[in-house]
Amino acid sequence: xxxxxxxxxxxxxxxxxxxxxxxxxxxxxxxxxxxxxxxxxxxxxxxxxxxxxxxxxxxxxxxxxxxxxxxxxxxxxxxxxxxxxxxxxxxxxxxxxxxxxxxxxxxxxxxxxxxxxxxxxxxxxxxxxxxxxxxxxxxxxxxxxxxx
Numbered sequence: 001x002x003x004x005x006x007x008x009x010x011x012x013x014x015x016x017x018x019x020x021x022x023x024x025x026x027x028x029x030x031x032x033x034x035x036x037x038x039x040x041x042x043x044x045x046x047x048x049x050x051x052x053x054x055x056x057x058x059x060x061x062x063x064x065x066x067x068x069x070x071x072x073x074x075x076x077x078x079x080x081x082x083x084x085x086x087x088x089x090x091x092x093x094x095x096x097x098x099x100x101x102x103x104x105x106x107x108x109x110x111x112x113x114x115x116x117x118x119x120x121x122x123x124x125x126x127x128x129x130x131x132x133x134x135x136x137x138x139x140x141x142x143x144x145x146x147x148x
Contacts, residue, residue: 032080032137036087039073047098051108066115067122070095074123078130079137088127095119 046069056062070091077087096116103111 029080031140032076032082036073036076036080036082039076043069043073048101048106050106063114063118066118067125069122070119071122071124071126071129074126075130075133078127079134081134081138084127084130088123091123092120095123 046065074084074088074091076082078084098119099111099113099116101111102109
């Protein structure tokens with residue numbers, strides 16, 4: 001007696017933290033990738049720009065900016081299913097490393113433990129927001145014909 005296996009389903013990445021893949025093309029959505037790349041580029045430029053940003057206009061502005069710089073890319077990764085667990089771990093490691101680089105390598109910049117804490121808080125909020133908007137993002141991307 002031979003047992004029959006059900007046909008393999010296309011990988012969606014929802015269970016394993018992988019990229020949300022289109023069954024037709026087996027590649028991530030273009031919109032998700034573009035948004036993620038732009039968010040990471042803004043983050044890297046903001047964190048590693050040689051000159052310090054302008055003076056804050058209100059108390060705590062710097063911490064809010066740090067939280068957004070790390071939260072937005074993570075939220076996009078989770079919403080677009082772009083290997084969200086991997087992205088979260090990489091950015092969680094990047095938070096303290098970026099502060100060390102600012103402190104020891106970049107002139108006119110200084111590392112701050114509380115900036116790293118704000119980065120990690122933003123990361124956590126990004127995970128929560130990304131998970132919350134993931135179903136809506138999938139519907140919007142599904143209607144758009146912007147798949148590679």
